């Protein structure tokens with residue numbers, strides 16, 4: 001199934017112009033200040049790297065993962081065009097196989113990709129105080145569909161984090177939340 005996903009997304013991205021303006025990912029407009037300006041980030045299903053390169057330009061070291069080799073190539077080119085290749089790493093990865101291992105990060109970005117099976121791994125990857133920025137398609141304000149989150153899915157999945165901001169509606173659900181600092185040695 002993911003091989004088909006890869007082929008499908010390669011087709012979507014082939015020949016597509018990347019956006020000229022790099023800004024905070026659309027779902028988090030108005031919340032850019034919640035993101036740190038240093039440290040490390042993981043961009044899950046990064047596509048052509050818009051979110052990754054925005055984070056890298058902000059000052060973070062970023063690892064972007066996506067099943068589409070075309071998207072990963074575009075992400076590398078985007079980072080090079082913006083002079084942040086040195087802070088970016090992009091790899092083809094099929095997230096159906098789980099999140100590749102790696103050290104805890106200051107930001108986990110997962111924008112417009114939904115795999116509830118990955119939710120615990122996204123939380124586990126956060127450093128204490130680290131920011132989760134997740135946005136998925138939602139049934140709230142849209143027809144139910146197998147790719148859409150039911151009402152309350154993000155709030156339930158990330159109940160152990162400290163909410164920063166969240167919204168559900170118009171077919172989209174997003175959440176910004178921080179890993180607790182408690183328990184830190």
Ligand SMILES: C[S@@+](CC[C@H](N)C(=O)[O-])C[C@H]1O[C@@H](n2cnc3c(N)ncnc32)[C@H](O)[C@@H]1O
Pocket residue numbers: 002005009025044045046047048050051065066067068071093094095096110111112113
């Ligand atoms: C709607 S796009 C979002 C891309 C990017 N996060 C953004 O906001 O611009 C969804 C992304 O998920 C990726 N994707 C789909 N299935 C995947 C899988 N099994 N493993 C890794 N990436 C996958 C697609 O290649 C695509 O880039």
